[in-house]
Amino acid sequence: MSQTWSKGYVADVAYIEGYYVQQSPMRLALACHIAGVAVDLPQPGDQASYLELGCGKGMGALLTAAANPGWQVTAIDYNPAHIAAAAALARAARLDNVRFIEADLSLLAESREAQSIPAADFVSLHGLWSWVGPDVRAGIVRLLAAKTRPGGVVHLSYNALPAWQGAIGMQRIVYEAGIRAGGRSDSQAEAGLALARDVKAAGGKYLAESPMASDLIDTISGMEKAYLSHEFMSAHWCPFFHADVAAAMAEAKLDWVASANPLENFNELMLTEEQRALLDRYKDPIMRELVKDTCQPRQLRHDVFVRGARRLSDQERDVVIGGLTLSPLVSPGELQTKLQVPAGVAEMAGPLKDMMEMAMQGTATVADLLKSAKGRSSPIELASVLVGSNQCQIVMRPDDAQPDSADRLNRVLAARVDSIVEPKTSGGLASSRLGGGLPAATLVQFIAGRLLDGQREDDADAWIAQLSRDVLPEKHDRVREVVTAAIEQRVPVLRRLGIVPQ
Numbered sequence: 119m120s121q122t123w124s125k126g127y128v129a130d131v132a133y134i135e136g137y138y139v140q141q142s143p144m145r146l147a148l149a150c151h152i153a154g155v156a157v158d159l160p161q162p163g164d165q166a167s168y169l170e171l172g173c174g175k176g177m178g179a180l181l182t183a184a185a186n187p188g189w190q191v192t193a194i195d196y197n198p199a200h201i202a203a204a205a206a207l208a209r210a211a212r213l214d215n216v217r218f219i220e221a222d223l224s225l226l227a228e229s230r231e232a233q234s235i236p237a238a239d240f241v242s243l244h245g246l247w248s249w250v251g252p253d254v255r256a257g258i259v260r261l262l263a264a265k266t267r268p269g270g271v272v273h274l275s276y277n278a279l280p281a282w283q284g285a286i287g288m289q290r291i292v293y294e295a296g297i298r299a300g301g302r303s304d305s306q307a308e309a310g311l312a313l314a315r316d317v318k319a320a321g322g323k324y325l326a327e328s329p330m331a332s333d334l335i336d337t338i339s340g341m342e343k344a345y346l347s348h349e350f351m352s353a354h355w356c357p358f359f360h361a362d363v364a365a366a367m368a369e370a371k372l373d374w375v376a377s378a379n380p381l382e383n384f385n386e387l388m389l390t391e392e393q394r395a396l397l398d399r400y401k402d403p404i405m406r407e408l409v410k411d412t413c414q415p416r417q418l419r420h421d422v423f424v425r426g427a428r429r430l431s432d433q434e435r436d437v438v439i440g441g442l443t444l445s446p447l448v449s450p451g452e453l454q455t456k457l458q459v460p461a462g463v464a465e466m467a468g469p470l471k472d473m474m475e476m477a478m479q480g481t482a483t484v485a486d487l488l489k490s491a492k493g494r495s496s497p498i499e500l501a502s503v504l505v506g507s508n509q510c511q512i513v514m515r516p517d518d519a520q521p522d523s524a525d526r527l528n529r530v531l532a533a534r535v536d537s538i539v540e541p542k543t544s545g546g547l548a549s550s551r552l553g554g555g556l557p558a559a560t561l562v563q564f565i566a567g568r569l570l571d572g573q574r575e576d577d578a579d580a581w582i583a584q585l586s587r588d589v590l591p592e593k594h595d596r597v598r599e600v601v602t603a604a605i606e607q608r609v610p611v612l613r614r615l616g617i618v619p620q
């Protein structure tokens with residue numbers, strides 16, 4: 119049931135905890151660079167500021183604060199259960215540069231509390247815009263207008279049209295049936311989903327024949343109840359066209375620049391040649407995005423905006439991207455050069471493939487990788503493919519030693535893991551070199567915690583014994599396999615990023 123203060127958004131069940139790499143400052147900077155827009159990256163010692171709106175349990179804000187102890191991080195949510203959970207983790211990790219504020223975004227901009235929030239270099243709103251009503255969205259725009267500094271970068275994700283067109287009716291039947299079932303909103307979502315499943319099974323044409331609605335019913339059926347209630351049970355749930363979101367952001371003097379998912383900015387991988395020719399009829403970026411979304415619908419858009427975009431020449435852009443440092447997130451043996459992309463399967467070949475292989479050897483700048491290749495490739499292509507396929511992440515401070523704040527948070531996160539039979543939350547680990555979080559499964563958090571406590575890989579038998587305690591005996595071999603693989607493949611990445619000692 120919704121409380122009156124929640125204004126139709128779900129507040130009786132806490133949201134799942136999660137970290138999403140699109141929120142990380144370097145990912146946002148890369149999106150801007152790809153679009154040829156300048157970003158003033160904070161230099162070591164600079165007092166930058168990061169703001170998160172609708173922060174949930176605050177994992178993004180916590181990882182950003184721990185990785186950047188010189189920054190001020192502010193995170194806002196009106197659900198006291200979320201703020202309490204986030205603040206408890208901040209306290210446990212003794213983070214003194216993150217502030218969690220319990221406030222309603224429809225009212226915050228004009229409040230006294232807002233005066234104390236510093237103008238932000240980076241802002242993230244993940245999973246908020248499509249789930250709140252018009253008064254909250256208007257309040258968000260006023261807050262962004264007041265609190266994004268000139269040149270600041272904003273990340274905003276939302277359910278997008280026309281992709282969601284095929285499942286709007288599905289959300290509605292889940293929501294209406296759920297409300298009528300009564301009880302807590304997670305039970306409501308389950309009851310609503312049960313009806314949707316039954317209607318589909320009875321051959322109800324819309325749910326059985328609309329490919330998106332039909333697939334979605336199956337894919338979400340096993341998902342966490344808390345996720346489902348927040349996704350489907352908001353009274354204001356509404357997918358948006360990019361053009362309308364861009365128009366709303368323009369009120370805060372924010373210019374749309376790119377997607378935080380690098381591959382989506384790369385039209386050769388998104389569209390066929392014929393579709394690209396249609397796109398090229400337009401120079402206006404909003405119209406180009408509409409054509410793109412019509413050719414390759416994206417359900418969840420991760421848009422990046424800049425307050426006052428400064429355009430770079432192509433040459434300046436290539437120099438900036440060439441100067442970025444890439445660090446591999448996978449072992450050389452795991453490298454994928456055949457990628458599933460919206461336009462189909464793209465097989466990387468020639469110099470690009472050679473450079474991807476070279477990038478797996480260790481931390482290197484884009485320019486160095488390009489220099490070592492025999493043949494032509496562009497900095498944008500190389501960085502987009504490696505980061506977009508999640509095989510590399512951009513490094514903010516290549517040689518930085520991990521600050522105590524990051525070690526403390528990573529230890530706190532690791533100490534919570536005592537089982538690998540876990541709910542599916544998407545967690546992370548703080549890395550000063552990344553200037554943010556490394557997405558990390560709970561098992562990797564567990565291993566990082568042990569290594570931070572001075573244990574070595576030789577202690578793995580004890581780790582496996584601990585993690586096998588709540589696993590059926592016939593599955594113990596599988597636990598050993600999974601832990602051994604994680605040690606072989608993930609520990610070198612943790613070492614390279616300074617997350618665990620050498």
Ligand SMILES: C[S@@+](CC[C@H](N)C(=O)[O-])C[C@H]1O[C@@H](n2cnc3c(N)ncnc32)[C@H](O)[C@@H]1O
Pocket residue numbers: 127133134135136171172173174175194195196197200221222223224243244245246249250254348
């Ligand atoms: C889908 S959750 C996303 C949470 C977080 N960003 C994440 O991705 O894990 C949306 C969040 O917005 C918050 N929210 C909804 N309406 C709000 C409002 N009017 N003011 C402040 N926060 C609000 C909810 O409490 C919830 O934590």
